Amino acid sequence: MAFLRSVEIIVGPKGGSGFIVKDLKIAFNIEKTNGVDCNESKIRIYNMSLEMSNKVSVSGNHITLRAGYKDESIAAIFFGDVLKGHRYRDGTEIVTELTVFDGRSAVMTAPVSISYAKGTDAKTVASYFLDAIGLPYKGLENIPGGAYDHGYTYIGMAGDGLREVLNRYGLSYTIQNEMVFILKEGESADETGLKLTPKTGLLSTPQAVSDKTGEDDEEIDAANRWKFTTMLFPELLPGAACSVGSDTLNGEVIIEKAVFSGDNWLDDFKIDIEAVVA
Incomplete structure (x- = not known):
């Protein structure tokens, strides 16, 4: 294996x-x-x-x-x-x-100029920006049904416009493998179904990430933020959720950062992950 x-x-x-x-x-x-x-x-x-x-x-x-x-x-x-x-x-x-x-090419080559009438809902505006970017997307349902009472006008890049609409509702977006995911803070964008343990691809013991910025900083380790290393699983993308079972961490986490590395000659494949407890 x-x-x-x-x-x-x-x-x-x-x-x-x-x-x-x-x-x-x-x-x-x-x-x-x-x-x-x-x-x-x-x-x-x-x-x-x-x-x-x-x-x-x-x-x-x-x-x-x-x-x-x-x-x-x-x-x-x-x-x-x-x-x-x-x-x-x-x-x-x-x-x-x-x-x-x-x-990058989708985001950098999508200039738009739009104007919507009073009462246009935010999902309509966001959908326009997403279509201009031209990538498949997921999570549009996270945008509530609010409307622009005074209409909406925008000139610029579609990616910046989408960020402006999402910020209004405390949302954000990320592009992973040429798909746009609309993210709601504290919730996962996708479920991997993976249960990571030392026997199923967890390569290191999860460690809590410290919030300390200096020796005199009284902040303690952030109990909900963790770092660990896994074997190569393509589905471990930022925004996705997985389960971890180890001596230091047990439960579901949401990935915030994943660094994939390796080669086919000397260095084995691995993913260095930063995640928060769901």
Whole structure:
């Protein structure tokens, strides 16, 4: 179980035909948070030909990163658009490093100009912004049925407009694997169904995260915020809920940050997670 690590990337124009890069050493570091900033991935491909390096490094290329174990399963763990790529020597190896952002092209290429009449409800406005962004979404039902009594006018980027509407109701949004999740504080956006224990993929003992900012700070450890490390589970995304069973923490948590890392040669796959008790 969990042997023979595999990493591959599918590269090409979004919506067009692409090509697969595999059978080379590929390392990744993906930082995913529940904030509005697009998640960033650094992908390093070793000893690729100059021709292929130039092809994958094209800004705007769409990337699907797949990873897993050949004797279990291999799944997509990141989708995004290449911002930049560069090629450099690291000792005896030639590395092509890609900087990739999840949902960046959708958010950055969605300028809008709208005007709604008095009495327009917030869901209508939010739906317009979501359609302009052009990604699938989940959680629209979290927006209450309030209306704009004086109408609503907006000129700018759709992502900023959506944030403005959601802030009105104490909500926020995040983009995870090219899907927009509308988040309500203290509630999960998705249920993974996972029960993480030392026997089912929990790699470290959960530790409480301290709120202390200095030696003289009297604040004690934040009892509801935890850090721990797991094996590679693609569904462990910010906003998602999972259960943890350990000597220090037992119960359901909501993930706020997940850093996926590893490669298919030396470093095993892992996810470093920060979560709050649900």
